[in-house]
Amino acid sequence: MPxxxxxxxxMRSVNVGEREPRPTMALPPxxxxxxxxxxxxxxxxxxxxxxxxxMGTHLPISARRALRKLGADLAFxxxxxxxSTASMAERSLISRTTLNKIEKGDGSVSMAAYLSxxxxxxxxxxxxxxxxxxxxxxGLALDAERIxxxxxx
Numbered sequence: 001m002p003x004x005x006x007x008x009x010x011m012r013s014v015n016v017g018e019r020e021p022r023p024t025m026a027l028p029p030x031x032x033x034x035x036x037x038x039x040x041x042x043x044x045x046x047x048x049x050x051x052x053x054x055m056g057t058h059l060p061i062s063a064r065r066a067l068r069k070l071g072a073d074l075a076f077x078x079x080x081x082x083x084s085t086a087s088m089a090e091r092s093l094i095s096r097t098t099l100n101k102i103e104k105g106d107g108s109v110s111m112a113a114y115l116s117x118x119x120x121x122x123x124x125x126x127x128x129x130x131x132x133x134x135x136x137x138x139g140l141a142l143d144a145e146r147i148x149x150x151x152x153x
Contacts (some may be wrong), residue, residue: 059107071105072113077121078103092116 059067078088089099094113101109102117118127129135 005010064105067107068105073104074117074121075103077123078117081121082153083120088117088120091120 002115078085083091085099088094092099092113093116094102098109098113099117102114115127118124133139
């Protein structure tokens with residue numbers, strides 16, 4: 001039970017153990033709406049698109065294009081092998097909705113889902129060499145710059 005302390009004459013009494021509510025500053029509704037929108041976009045990584053929020057659109061344009069091309073190529077490879085969407089989804093252990101997102105190049109789908117589809121289609125050799133050190137041209141160039149030109153003894 002909180003204790004009540006009374007102060008000198010003219011001062012109000014305060015309950016020990018309770019906090020006074022902090023004064024809040026009222027902001028115009030448009031300002032608070034825009035701040036909420038910015039915070040939501042920053043936290044969740046969403047962009048507004050056609051009146052709804054779509055994840056994965058915070059990627060650079062070149063990455064979105066690459067994902068769309070990858071998705072289209074995976075869809076073409078699946079159709080070329082005459083694998084149905086239901087069968088592909090079942091083999092990949094993902095839903096048909098997720099497979100549809102993959103084939104559209106959606107950036108919100110996990111990399112594991114993309115990789116499972118690629119493994120089913122037989123692209124595991126390409127996956128193993130995707131970021132191999134031997135083919136990293138930028139990394140090799142940076143290493144060549146770091147090699148000393150003259151070694152002192």
